[in-house]
Amino acid sequence: xxxxxxxEKLARSRDGDLSPAAARRVxxxxxxxxxxxxxxxxxxxxxxxxxxxQLPPMPDHLAARIETALATxxxxxAAGAPERPRxxxxxxxxxxxxxxxxxxxxxxxxxxxxxxxxxxxxAAAVVAVIGGGGYALVATLGPDSxxxxxxxxxxxxxxxxAGPAAGSPGSAPAARPSGLNAPAVRSGGVLPGAAxxxxxxxxxxxxxxxxxxxxTPVRTSTAYLAADLGQQASAALARVRSPGPSGTGGPGHTxxxxxxxxxxxxxxxxxxxxxxxxxxxxxxxxVLLVDLATFQGAPAIVIVTAPPGSATGTQVxxxxxxxxxxxxxxxxxxxxxxxxx
Amino acid sequence: xxxxxxxxxxxxxxxxxxxWAVAIRTLGDPEEAADALQDAMISAFRRAGxxxxxxxVTTWLHRIVVNAxxxxxxxxxxxxxxxxxxxxxxxxxxxxxxxxDPSADSDTSLDVLAALRTLPPEQQAALVLVDMLGYGVAxxxxxxxxxxxxxxxxCSRGRVRLLPHLAxxxxxxxxxxxxxxxxxxxxxx
Numbered sequence: 001x002x003x004x005x006x007x008e009k010l011a012r013s014r015d016g017d018l019s020p021a022a023a024r025r026v027x028x029x030x031x032x033x034x035x036x037x038x039x040x041x042x043x044x045x046x047x048x049x050x051x052x053x054q055l056p057p058m059p060d061h062l063a064a065r066i067e068t069a070l071a072t073x074x075x076x077x078a079a080g081a082p083e084r085p086r087x088x089x090x091x092x093x094x095x096x097x098x099x100x101x102x103x104x105x106x107x108x109x110x111x112x113x114x115x116x117x118x119x120x121x122x123a124a125a126v127v128a129v130i131g132g133g134g135y136a137l138v139a140t141l142g143p144d145s146x147x148x149x150x151x152x153x154x155x156x157x158x159x160x161x162a163g164p165a166a167g168s169p170g171s172a173p174a175a176r177p178s179g180l181n182a183p184a185v186r187s188g189g190v191l192p193g194a195a196x197x198x199x200x201x202x203x204x205x206x207x208x209x210x211x212x213x214x215x216t217p218v219r220t221s222t223a224y225l226a227a228d229l230g231q232q233a234s235a236a237l238a239r240v241r242s243p244g245p246s247g248t249g250g251p252g253h254t255x256x257x258x259x260x261x262x263x264x265x266x267x268x269x270x271x272x273x274x275x276x277x278x279x280x281x282x283x284x285x286x287v288l289l290v291d292l293a294t295f296q297g298a299p300a301i302v303i304v305t306a307p308p309g310s311a312t313g314t315q316v317x318x319x320x321x322x323x324x325x326x327x328x329x330x331x332x333x334x335x336x337x338x339x340x341x
Numbered sequence: 342x343x344x345x346x347x348x349x350x351x352x353x354x355x356x357x358x359x360x361w362a363v364a365i366r367t368l369g370d371p372e373e374a375a376d377a378l379q380d381a382m383i384s385a386f387r388r389a390g391x392x393x394x395x396x397x398v399t400t401w402l403h404r405i406v407v408n409a410x411x412x413x414x415x416x417x418x419x420x421x422x423x424x425x426x427x428x429x430x431x432x433x434x435x436x437x438x439x440x441x442d443p444s445a446d447s448d449t450s451l452d453v454l455a456a457l458r459t460l461p462p463e464q465q466a467a468l469v470l471v472d473m474l475g476y477g478v479a480x481x482x483x484x485x486x487x488x489x490x491x492x493x494x495x496c497s498r499g500r501v502r503l504l505p506h507l508a509x510x511x512x513x514x515x516x517x518x519x520x521x522x523x524x525x526x527x528x529x530x
Contacts, residue, residue, distance in 0.1 A: 015496075017493065017494070046472065046504065049453065049510060050457075050472035051473055051474075052449070054449075055362070056365070056371070058361040059371060063357060069379050069382070070350060074350075
């Protein structure tokens with residue numbers, strides 16, 4: 001008997017990829033060799049075996065995530081930032097809107113394997129984002145949003161070194177403004193202890209694509225929900241500012257010096273990632289709030305930005321924890337349409 | 342189309358299941374498949390201005406998705422396998438189960454996916470398109486940006502490598518002796 005045929009030669013024979021002479025030799029060998037015939041049969045059956053592989057259709061929450069990313073991308077475009085703006089800020093065009101690709105390995109690691117409840121919530125959140133935001137969201141950046149947060153722009157002018165002073169626990173009023181209770185109670189949206197003062201971290205400086213700024217991360221213990229994100233962010237902003245503004249700063253603003261260490265609530269790893277994350281999300285806008293909190297029950301960073309020197313265009317971003325310079329997974333995006341309280 | 346958001350949303354809606362089928366088979370991990378798909382769609386969105394015509398768009402979208410998956414496969418090759426991924430697929434399969442016998446189908450599917458993971462990324466991608474999803478060799482060649490002959494040879498070599506892993510699935514009683522030329526080496530007499 002001729003020597004056995006290699007599996008590769010069998011495969012090439014099946015594909016008609018052998019010379020006629022070689023193909024004849026293979027055929028002749030197979031006729032007299034059960035072992036190689038069995039291998040050839042197994043090989044022939046492989047495509048069917050592969051084709052029979054059952055895999056699930058795309059889960060709704062993953063489809064929703066992609067749709068959110070597309071809507072966010074689209075929102076950025078609609079806002080007039082087709083490409084990453086370079087050079088000096090053009091605040092009047094609000095061209096400093098951030099843009100990013102969601103590829104962050106860390107974000108993926110943090111966000112993966114959500115529990116069943118969270119999957120459902122995430123899907124619901126996305127519906128809300130797309131339904132209430134998406135393209136329309138930034139399309140309303142025009143004049144009719146002129147009332148958006150005189151507070152925001154006022155505050156950006158009045159930032160002072162007082163921020164870190166608010167960091168000592170108890171220095172802020174314990175009672176929340178009554179207006180904040182409604183959403184909190186309705187949604188169970190504030191974690192125990194949220195009635196206390198926000199916990200301030202150290203001032204963090206960032207530099208992203210040549211745009212420098214600084215901010216003071218806080219923990220307001222707000223459990224942000226998709227349905228209330230805008231309202232909750234306004235409330236958090238108000239709480240953070242009530243005793244004294246948090247040190248935030250767009251380009252050109254002088255801001256607070258180094259504050260208190262911030263205690264253990266702000267881990268070194270988190271603080272190390274924040275500059276890149278915020279720089280990416282802010283994209284040159286002033287950073288009004290960086291709240292290390294939860295969104296839909298999962299760790300998230302809620303960021304409020306506003307175009308420098310503008311009274312309009314205040315925006316809220318909820319990004320998954322793990323956000324860094326290499327990627328930010330946007331969970332939700334709102335424009336603040338009402339003045340911050 | 343030119344990046345028009347509405348048109349792009351429609352485009353994604355139209356192709357998402359087929360693109361998902363490619364991504365989940367190539368990567369095996371739902372979260373990672375979704376990430377790859379998302380990267381690809383954003384990337385496609387940004388470059389959408391240059392493309393016209395539905396058939397071209399289909400191929401083009403596939404190509405971008407396959408490339409996003411291949412990038413991840415190559416990166417993954419540098420680090421240990423994620424142990425939880427298969428379990429995740431299994432959970433989704435179970436939740437999705439319906440009338441099927443989840444254990445048998447899922448086991449076979451997982452075996453196939455696990456075997457596929459042992460191949461070089463290019464062979465995986467070729468087999469996903471041609472054998473798993475039934476794309477024609479010419480279509481697969483377009484999507485992969487290589488010649489028809491290259492697709493054929495990647496498929497052949499991939500099948501040969503799969504054979505020792507999967508022979509037991511075809512014939513559980515008598516596993517055939519398979520003389521495999523290992524490691525994708527060249528043809529031996």
